[in-house]
Each structure stands twice: as structure tokens, then as C-alpha cells.
Amino acid sequence: MTCLLLMIVVGLGNPGDKYLLTAHNVGFLAVEMLAKEFDCSEWKPMKKTNCDIAECTINGQKVTFAKPRTFMNESGIPVSALMKWYTTEPSDLIVIHDDTDLALGDMKIQSDRGAAGHNGVASIISHVGTKDFTRIRLGVRPEGNTLPAIDLVLQNISFSKTEKLDEMISNIAGEIKKRTS
Numbered sequence: 001m002t003c004l005l006l007m008i009v010v011g012l013g014n015p016g017d018k019y020l021l022t023a024h025n026v027g028f029l030a031v032e033m034l035a036k037e038f039d040c041s042e043w044k045p046m047k048k049t050n051c052d053i054a055e056c057t058i059n060g061q062k063v064t065f066a067k068p069r070t071f072m073n074e075s076g077i078p079v080s081a082l083m084k085w086y087t088t089e090p091s092d093l094i095v096i097h098d099d100t101d102l103a104l105g106d107m108k109i110q111s112d113r114g115a116a117g118h119n120g121v122a123s124i125i126s127h128v129g130t131k132d133f134t135r136i137r138l139g140v141r142p143e144g145n146t147l148p149a150i151d152l153v154l155q156n157i158s159f160s161k162t163e164k165l166d167e168m169i170s171n172i173a174g175e176i177k178k179r180t181s
Contacts (some may be wrong), residue, residue: 006061006180008082009034010051012097012120014071019035023140024072024153027096030138031065034176038064051080059180069103075120077129085126093133095124096172100149102139104157105164109175110135118148136172 012024012029019025031054035043040056040063051066064086068078083093097120102108111134115122125131140157147155 006088007063007092007094008066008079008086008088009063009094009176009177010066010068010075010079010082010098010124010143011078012072012095013067019154021156021158022113022154023098023100023157024135026098026138026140026157028067029165030096030136030169030172031060031067033165034173035065036171037169038063038069038176045069046082047084049085051082058176061180062108063176063180072120072123074123076123079124080127089134090128090130093128094136095133095177096136097121097122097140097154098140099137100141102137102141104139104142105168107168107171108137110137132149136175138168 009031011027013019013028014022014024028038035054038056038058040054043052046053049067051068054065056063057058062125066082068075070078079093083090097118099118100139112132113135115125121135141152145152
């Protein structure tokens, strides 16, 4: 049985303790913080979609936060399953992910854009069949760091040294509130 839903907010990352604090998992961190900010339900596994989800109501609209249980490069499979389960349109999807082209703490919100080399986003575009969804790109490149992206995303990262994480979460929460009003 499916139900109507206004919005799905997906944070991208890799499962397992090995990747917990890596730059690639900043999407997971963001949705965990947002779910807490909006006083959502406890995280629970949703086997039919292979995601962990937390649900809440924001401005009278139902929102589901999700963390795919697949590795980053296969994110499109669970995201597509979520969209089918909740019968949502791509325009109701927000994907939060790391971006090595942005400085640590910087953020960009874009819609209807290509993957720009991000394999998780490429997988979502492939499985959802469109790029017409919102992407929130969170910068993970520390100042002066010149590592190739493939190496940078698997390094541990610390936002605790910057106040920008709280600012980014506040900005994302504002965007979600705006879309639910």
C-alpha cells in the first residue's frame, strides 16, 4: 500500500562504520541533523526500499528523510524505490550530497542539473530517469587540499572545526520549510 507524500529528502553516503566520518557521508550527517531539527520519528529500516527513514510533518506536509543502505554508486536503486512507494514526482525529491569542487562548509542548491562527476547522483539520474530534482551540494574540500576527489571523499572529515555546518543545516531547513508552506 502506498501513501501520498509531499517531499523526500535523501542524504547520500556509504553504509558501515568504516565510512561513518568520511566526506562522502556528509549527506547522511545532514539528513540526520535535519530529522532531529524537525523532530521526526526515530530512524527505522524500510526493507521495501533498502533505506533507513525518519518521517515528520512540516507546515502540515509529510516529509520523509532517507539514507540509502546501498553504497554511493548504487544510490539510484533505493531512491527510485522510495519514489515509487510514495508515488512522488522527481520535483518532490531533494538529494543532499558531498561536493569536492566546493570548499569545506560551502553549499549550493540546484535543480535540473547533471551529475558533474558524482557517481551517486549519476545513479539517481539513471534510475529515476530524469535530472529534474533538487540537489543540495555540500562542500567538503578543506582549504589547501589538492587530493583527487576519489581520495578526498574517503578521508575522514571534521565539520566540528567550522561553524558552517550549523549554518548549512539552517539553510537547508529553511529551504524545506519554504517548499512545504
